[in-house]
């Protein structure tokens with residue numbers, strides 16, 4: 029079974045949760061953990077005996093509270109994309125090679141390695157801030173951490189949806205849902 033197509037995974041509440049591989053999505057549907065909302069037109073996966081239609085959007089049959097788990101997602105690239113490759117202290121544009129990740133609340137002061145406590149920072153700003161909070165260093169952030177965390181998920185989903193128009197209605201629905209509950 030091989031397919032590198034991606035599948036949008038929604039919670040039972042229709043909130044976008046993740047982007048998973050087609051084989052993983054099929055396994056979830058097979059185990060009845062998830063149901064298919066949209067199929068990927070023309071995409072199939074063959075096993076020895078069967079041909080499966082590849083889903084495009086699936087939805088968990090039972091609500092899963094993943095908020096605490098998602099907070100631990102700290103992929104460097106996703107944070108750089110979220111921050112649009114800009115140092116979040118001075119605003120200077122950088123690349124994946126010269127930008128660092130800075131702990132907003134330093135680890136030495138109990139700051140955790142979570143997406144909302146990490147920002148893109150250029151080397152000079154990271155060195156200058158050192159082991160201090162933004163307040164102590166008098167280096168205010170360009171965006172507040174809650175906005176940064178919200179942006180992290182949105183950036184990833186919207187980037188993926190550029191190639192998958194059938195995902196958009198679910199992602200817009202998520203925007204509306206989050207605005208209502210914000």
Ligand SMILES: [Zn+2]
Nearest residue numbers: 115118150153
């Ligand atoms: Zn900077």
